[in-house]
Amino acid sequence: MATKVVMEALSPTMEEGRLVKWSKNEGDQVKSGDVLAEVETDKAVMELVARGDGVLRKRLANEGDASPVGTLLAVIAAPDENIDSIVGSAGAAAPPAAQASQSAPAEQTAQAGSASPAKAGAPNQAVADTRESAGRSSVPQSPAQSQGEASTPPQQKAGAQAPAPPPPSRPAAPPRPTAGPPAAPRGNGASHPAAPAGGRQRTSPLARRLATERGIQLGGIQGSGPGGRIVKRDIENAKAAGGGAGRSAAAERLATEGDFKDVPLTQIRKTIARRLSESNGPVPTFFLTAEFDATRAAELRTQLSEMGDQYKASFNDIVIKAVALALAEHPEVNAHWLGDKIRNFNRIHVAMAVAVEDGLITPVLFDADRMTLWEISAKAKDLAKRARERKLLPEEYTGSTFSVSNLGMFGIDQFTAIINPPEAGIIAIGGVEEKPVVIDGQLEVRQRMRVTMSCDHRVIDGATGAKFLQTVRRYIENPLSLII
Amino acid sequence: MAVLTYRDALTQALREELQRDDRVFLMGEEVAQYNGAYKVSKGLLDEFGPMRIVDTPITELGFAGVGVGAAMVGLRPIVEFMTWNFALLALDEVVNVAAKTLYMSGGQYKMPMVFRGPNGAALQLAAQHSQAWESWLAHIPGLKVCTPGTPADAKGLLKSAIRDDNPVVFLEGEMLYNTKGEVPEGEHIVPIGVADLKREGDHCSLITHGKMALVAMRVADDLAKEGINIDVVDLRTVRPIDVEAIARSVQKTNRAVVLEEGWEICGMGAQVVDFIQRECFDDLDAPVLRVHQEEVPMPYAKNLERAAKPDAGKAVAAIKKVMYLD
Numbered sequence: 001m002a003t004k005v006v007m008e009a010l011s012p013t014m015e016e017g018r019l020v021k022w023s024k025n026e027g028d029q030v031k032s033g034d035v036l037a038e039v040e041t042d043k044a045v046m047e048l049v050a051r052g053d054g055v056l057r058k059r060l061a062n063e064g065d066a067s068p069v070g071t072l073l074a075v076i077a078a079p080d081e082n083i084d085s086i087v088g089s090a091g092a093a094a095p096p097a098a099q100a101s102q103s104a105p106a107e108q109t110a111q112a113g114s115a116s117p118a119k120a121g122a123p124n125q126a127v128a129d130t131r132e133s134a135g136r137s138s139v140p141q142s143p144a145q146s147q148g149e150a151s152t153p154p155q156q157k158a159g160a161q162a163p164a165p166p167p168p169s170r171p172a173a174p175p176r177p178t179a180g181p182p183a184a185p186r187g188n189g190a191s192h193p194a195a196p197a198g199g200r201q202r203t204s205p206l207a208r209r210l211a212t213e214r215g216i217q218l219g220g221i222q223g224s225g226p227g228g229r230i231v232k233r234d235i236e237n238a239k240a241a242g243g244g245a246g247r248s249a250a251a252e253r254l255a256t257e258g259d260f261k262d263v264p265l266t267q268i269r270k271t272i273a274r275r276l277s278e279s280n281g282p283v284p285t286f287f288l289t290a291e292f293d294a295t296r297a298a299e300l301r302t303q304l305s306e307m308g309d310q311y312k313a314s315f316n317d318i319v320i321k322a323v324a325l326a327l328a329e330h331p332e333v334n335a336h337w338l339g340d341k342i343r344n345f346n347r348i349h350v351a352m353a354v355a356v357e358d359g360l361i362t363p364v365l366f367d368a369d370r371m372t373l374w375e376i377s378a379k380a381k382d383l384a385k386r387a388r389e390r391k392l393l394p395e396e397y398t399g400s401t402f403s404v405s406n407l408g409m410f411g412i413d414q415f416t417a418i419i420n421p422p423e424a425g426i427i428a429i430g431g432v433e434e435k436p437v438v439i440d441g442q443l444e445v446r447q448r449m450r451v452t453m454s455c456d457h458r459v460i461d462g463a464t465g466a467k468f469l470q471t472v473r474r475y476i477e478n479p480l481s482l483i484i
Numbered sequence: 485m486a487v488l489t490y491r492d493a494l495t496q497a498l499r500e501e502l503q504r505d506d507r508v509f510l511m512g513e514e515v516a517q518y519n520g521a522y523k524v525s526k527g528l529l530d531e532f533g534p535m536r537i538v539d540t541p542i543t544e545l546g547f548a549g550v551g552v553g554a555a556m557v558g559l560r561p562i563v564e565f566m567t568w569n570f571a572l573l574a575l576d577e578v579v580n581v582a583a584k585t586l587y588m589s590g591g592q593y594k595m596p597m598v599f600r601g602p603n604g605a606a607l608q609l610a611a612q613h614s615q616a617w618e619s620w621l622a623h624i625p626g627l628k629v630c631t632p633g634t635p636a637d638a639k640g641l642l643k644s645a646i647r648d649d650n651p652v653v654f655l656e657g658e659m660l661y662n663t664k665g666e667v668p669e670g671e672h673i674v675p676i677g678v679a680d681l682k683r684e685g686d687h688c689s690l691i692t693h694g695k696m697a698l699v700a701m702r703v704a705d706d707l708a709k710e711g712i713n714i715d716v717v718d719l720r721t722v723r724p725i726d727v728e729a730i731a732r733s734v735q736k737t738n739r740a741v742v743l744e745e746g747w748e749i750c751g752m753g754a755q756v757v758d759f760i761q762r763e764c765f766d767d768l769d770a771p772v773l774r775v776h777q778e779e780v781p782m783p784y785a786k787n788l789e790r791a792a793k794p795d796a797g798k799a800v801a802a803i804k805k806v807m808y809l810d
Contacts, residue, residue: 206738206769225770225808232738232769233808 002077002086003052005036007067010046017041018066018267019048019073024056030076037073042267052076057083202229210235212259212346260345261331262338269342273458283337284457287416288465290473294432294449297479310374315449316352316406317377319429321482322475323404324348324368324376330468334401335459336422342459351400351420352380354387361387362420364400373483408432414450424459427472428452449476485668491661493635494524497642498562500670502532505560508646511538511547512564512601521566522602522661548574548599552581555597560646565601568655569613574599582651583626598645600654603631604695604745607659608789611781616746618694621653622723622755628652628676629723633697635665637720640674648676657695677721679729685713688803689733691756692743693719696794700743703799714803722752730756731763738769739806743799748776770806775799 007017017039024036030050037048050056054076061073075083203211203218207230211218214235221238223230265273276284297318304311327334327348336343348369351362363383365376386392402424405417408431417428430450437446451472455465475481488496501508509532510525516539519526529537540547544565551561565571571578578599585593605614622629630645630652632638638656645652682697683704692700697718704716715733719725734740740760742753753774760772778792804810 204769205766209766231808 001052002057002075002081002083003050003054004072004086005048005050005074005076007039007061007069007071007073008048009069010039010048011041011044014041014069016066016068016267017046019061019063020045021063022059026056026059028056030054030056040267042271048073050076054081055079057081058087060087202227204229204231207231207235211238215259259347260343263342263344265341269458273337276457280457283419283421285419285454286457286462286465287452287454288462288469289414289450289452290469292449292451292473292476293437293446294476295447297449297476298432298447300479300483313373313377314380315408315432316404316429317373317380318476318479318482319406319427319451319472320350320352320365320368320380320404321371321373321376322472322479323402323427324350324365324371325475325482326468326471327402328369329471330464332464333425333460333468335424336401337424337456337459338422342424345401347401349399349401351397351403351423352383353403353405353417354384356388356390361392361397362400362403363387363392363397366399402426404429408449414452416452417454419454419456421456424456425465425468426454428454485666487664488635488639488667489661490632490635490638490656490663490665491522491524493639493665493667494642494656495526495528496667497639497646498525498528499531501643501646502528502536505646506536507558507560508562509536509538509554509559510562510564511540511551513540513542513566515539515564520564522658524564524656524661544570544574545577548577549581551597551599552577552585552595555582555595555651556585556593560596562598562600562646565599567613567658568601568603568617569615571599571601571617578621578627578651578653579624583624586650587626594649595651596649598642598652598654600642600645601656602658602661603655604657605659605777605782605789605793606657608784608786609782610784614782614789616694616744616777618655618722618744619746619750619752619755621655622752624723626651627723628721629655630676630721631655631694632674632720633660633692633694633718635663636667636672637674637680637718639667640672641676641720643671643673644676652676655694660695660698663698674720677724677726679726680718680720681715681729681733682718683714683716685715686737687712687714687739688807689715689717689730689737689740690743690799690803691717691719691730691733691740691753693722693752694745696743696745699794699796699799703743703796703803706796706800707803712803712807719752719756725755725759727759727763730759734760734764735767738767740764740768740772741775741799741802741806742772743775743794745794746777747779748774749779751776770808773802773806775802 007019010017020038020040022037024030024034030036031053032050034050035047036050036056039046039048055078056074057077058075059073060075061067061071067073072086072089075086077083077086201218202223202225204225208218210216210232211221211230216235216238218230221230221234222228224234225231273284294315297315301313301315301318304313327350331344331346334345334348336345347367349364349366350368351364353360353362363386365371365379365383368376371379383392383396387397400420400423403417403420403426405426406429407415408429410431412430413433414430415428417426419426428451430452432447432449434445435448437444437448439446451469453465453469455462460468498510502510510528514521515525516529516534516537519529525537540550548563548571551563554561565574582595582597582599585595603618604616618629618631621627628645628648628650630641632641638660642654645654682701685704685708690700690703697716700716700718704714707714715737717729717733719729742756744751744753746752748754751774753776757772757774760768775794775798777794780792783789783792801810
């Protein structure tokens with residue numbers, strides 16, 4: 001008699017589980033109590049064990065899949081038993097019969113990023129998987145660590161969505177390395193095996209770096225190296241062919257391969273997101289306020305304007321530069337909440353809120369961390385002017401990864417800004433004013449500035465935001481670091 | 485600049501150092517009356533006498549130990565092994581005594597000595613006498629290991645080795661002794677641990693040491709005819725290794741081949757590849773390949789010996805492979 005293997009409630013609050021790894025293959029003989037799979041619950045990684053004897057005839061879930069409790073995951077039956085009707089009923093959930101109590105296995109490995117449905121049963125893929133997990137299996141992992149492990153590198157994602165692998169024969173005139181030698185290469189007609197279907201896109205480390213630097217998407221490139229590996233010359237050719245075209249469009253800019261890292265949501269992150277949203281509206285926001293000493297920044301401003309008009313910078317420029325540099329040190333804050341994952345951006349595009357006649361608009365300083373203070377100042381001035389003239393192009397006010405809002409010029413001491421979704425945070429700047437401050441037991445008059453950060457708690461936890469603000473403070477209170 | 489053989493460059497270094505410091509002396513089998521098995525000590529007995537140019541019995545362990553003792557009491561011995569294949573018998577003195585004494589005496593005993601002799605394969609000396617030992621010796625903390633490939637480097641490194649207060653292993657080559665090159669006169673010092681860029685090119689880095697440096701330069705010349713220009717990084721010293729020079733080259737060329745005389749497993753090339761993956765991961769456009777002796781004891785038969793040795797043809801093929809040209 002066949003036994004259905006279902007996603008069991010492995011913890012009291014578990015509503016769904018992610019199948020991390022199958023421990024048995026189709027066709028394996030299993031006994032009641034054998035570990036069939038490892039499942040990540042909202043709390044830990046647990047073992048899913050067999051509730052009957054027989055042969056594991058059919059696996060219905062793939063590694064990496066998250067399934068609600070009760071979902072049919074596999075069928076155990078006699079070797080010749082007809083299980084068509086059970087397999088056909090997949091989806092019609094049966095409630096779990098037993099309560100499991102095993103603790104999490106220490107040798108748990110995380111999902112290998114191979115959630116492709118084509119994978120189960122394909123022998124070459126199975127070999128690749130074995131190799132991939134072999135290096136990890138000896139490392140004990142807590143569920144918290146497995147969060148990082150499960151993250152899919154961007155190029156891996158791209159590979160899965162990439163068009164069919166290149167034909168096995170190379171073009172008649174193969175692309176040459178940069179400044180390649182004039183001599184004809186030998187073995188011109190040699191063929192490279194195509195990349196395995198559904199496998200990850202292979203890219204040489206150099207090619208990956210160059211693509212990132214030049215804003216070229218790897219997904220659209222066919223690799224000319226062994227196994228379809230994308231190598232330096234493919235990047236060079238993609239560039240020549242305009243692979244980086246459309247880079248100015250904000251959407252493209254954010255989608256650029258390598259500019260961000262998607263972090264799949266762990267069960268604990270999902271639970272946090274769901275619970276906090278229930279409590280506090282769709283964006284569960286909390287606020288962190290700090291008062292920075294802006295005396296040195298004020299002095300710097302004075303000195304800069306004494307040097308001439310071309311060196312002038314506003315407090316707003318200083319704050320944007322400080323925030324951009326701090327974001328570079330805290331990529332976890334430079335993030336979007338995308339519902340099913342968090343996207344951490346490697347590039348830093350800071351939006352600044354500009355009041356216009358009938359509302360506000362947020363033009364973006366792209367790659368603000370790489371701009372000098374004066375570049376920021378000039379660009380911000382230009383954007384603000386054109387914003388008020390309603391002359392901004394759409395790509396100039398979309399695509400930001402973080403925002404800054406400043407009401408200091410209106411005499412506001414402190415305020416809380418509303419997060420601009422899907423961004424995870426915004427910083428609100430109050431006015432700089434002279435205040436009495438006690439320093440080393442002495443009363444002094446200092447220039448002070450109050451800064452409030454609004455944080456999406458689904459992405460940013462309290463300590464994370466606080467550490468980020470510490471870094472912002474470091475830059476603003478040591479403003480020379482912004483210009484050297 | 486004078487053109488000298490590798491042998492004469494070594495003799496010059498020995499003579500200059502024997503003249504410069506009377507604590508320096510040479511000993512080994514046949515070094516005195518016979519002028520050295522490979523004539524490296526030619527004329528030195530006449531010039532410096534039997535107290536400083538000392539013939540020993542055929543007792544590698546014994547005279548290596550005498551050298552260690554002499555170094556402990558303040559002399560600066562140069563111990564010649566007729567070949568490093570014979571020096572296996574003396575490794576206890578080299579590895580367990582010379583390399584460890586400064587450490588185990590808490591710094592009380594320096595070990596200013598040189599162990600030198602030919603290393604690696606010559607022609608048809610068969611399995612027991614055709615071995616490259618540098619990866620064994622470079623494995624030992626406390627030793628320095630020099631592998632000069634040209635006459636100028638041989639002279640400059642031997643002078644550095646003799647002046648060093650630590651035990652230095654100095655690996656020469658029977659097939660190198662007759663090779664010629666320009667050698668600076670007099671005080672020519674090559675510091676230990678500094679590589680030399682012997683050819684310059686942008687397409688690939690060929691990293692090598694010792695006898696293979698000559699092969700590597702031939703590879704560079706051959707490839708240049710096809711328009712492929714490579715860096716030849718001659719490590720010259722394999723402990724310590726000049727990691728910066730390796731990184732500088734690979735970061736420029738984005739691909740590398742490591743050429744060595746010894747076997748693959750745990751060879752020097754394995755260490756070089758490790759440095760490359762650590763220092764140059766994001767610069768690599770292809771996996772690093774290695775060219776080395778085939779994994780067999782060296783055959784005696786001429787054709788098999790040729791097939792087992794690393795050579796220019798194998799290096800050229802590897803370079804084209806990492807350039808995705810094959």
